[in-house]
Amino acid sequence: MAKILDGKEVAIKIKEELKIEVEQWQQRGINPCLAVVLMGDDAASVAYANFLQKVAADVNVKFHLEQLPKDAEEDYLLSVVDKLNQNKKVHGILLLLPLPEHIDKQQVIDSILPAKDVDGVHPINRGYILSGGDCIYPATPLSCLEILQRYGIGIEGKHAVVVGRGETVGKSLMYLALAQNATITVCHSKTPDLAYHTKRADVIFSAVGKPGLITGDMVKPGAVVVDAGISQVDGKICGDVDFENVKEIASAITPVPGGVGSITTVMMLKNLLKGITMQQAFVQ
Numbered sequence: 001m002a003k004i005l006d007g008k009e010v011a012i013k014i015k016e017e018l019k020i021e022v023e024q025w026q027q028r029g030i031n032p033c034l035a036v037v038l039m040g041d042d043a044a045s046v047a048y049a050n051f052l053q054k055v056a057a058d059v060n061v062k063f064h065l066e067q068l069p070k071d072a073e074e075d076y077l078l079s080v081v082d083k084l085n086q087n088k089k090v091h092g093i094l095l096l097l098p099l100p101e102h103i104d105k106q107q108v109i110d111s112i113l114p115a116k117d118v119d120g121v122h123p124i125n126r127g128y129i130l131s132g133g134d135c136i137y138p139a140t141p142l143s144c145l146e147i148l149q150r151y152g153i154g155i156e157g158k159h160a161v162v163v164g165r166g167e168t169v170g171k172s173l174m175y176l177a178l179a180q181n182a183t184i185t186v187c188h189s190k191t192p193d194l195a196y197h198t199k200r201a202d203v204i205f206s207a208v209g210k211p212g213l214i215t216g217d218m219v220k221p222g223a224v225v226v227d228a229g230i231s232q233v234d235g236k237i238c239g240d241v242d243f244e245n246v247k248e249i250a251s252a253i254t255p256v257p258g259g260v261g262s263i264t265t266v267m268m269l270k271n272l273l274k275g276i277t278m279q280q281a282f283v284q
Contacts, residue, residue: 001248002248002253003151003251003253005147005253006255007147007260008258008262011262011265014266015055018269019059019060022061022273032092032272032276033063034063035092037080037081037094038066038068039100040068041070049096051265056269061269066084068080071100074108078107081111081112085116091116091279092116092272093113094268095109110122115136115278116275116279117275118271120136120172121138129175136271136275139271141173142270142271143228143264143267147260148226151252153224155180155203158202158203159183159201160184162205163206163214164209164229170205170207173205199219199220201219203226204219204223205226206228206239207240209229209240214227214242214246215245216242216245216249219246219250222251226253227239227243227255237257238256243256
């Protein structure tokens, strides 16, 4: 029976650490502030903004919401982002997706200052992931590695299979795991015989969004399985992994919900504080 890697417990510990770090910044006269940009009233985005506000409050981070009409022009959205870029009292900017069809998403992402990009999606941040430079990394790939670290599971020298090559998780996770000296195999929709690769993995990271993709017969006994996929089936949230069967084979596994997803928001706030350090370096 696998050890369940509880993301909720990890998130509580990280929050405690963040509170201390926020207090240290406050003692230096800096009140960490996260600005969220939301276009329209998409129910999921509004709910996530409200959730972010609550988590920020839990660690004494200030929260600022910029909610724009769904039909606002792109130039206006860019002006809002520029205003937040210039505001020295705002230390992190999160652009909530999806954006309306008339908005060029990439152009807006490109306009966010890399040191304020708490989601780690700016091209400069993505480029530094490849080159190994100091930057802000995307929260979900960070969370995949953080949950292993918190449970004392190292990946150095291990064969890690990343299932999914998406921009949000898979591509970044591949390089972050490589930086920790894992041997990486990346699988995707065009990979023939996925099981051939996963059965040879010491660690499986799955980030596809396809329920039941990773089954028990695809996992080597004793492997570690990190599920970063998320889907909804019959009104219930589930991951890529057939949890009930795989947990009987793996040595450790993250549940969905309650695993990687429970950490992503606090890792984003951790990015916010890292961004403050980077911004202070620019000032000096």
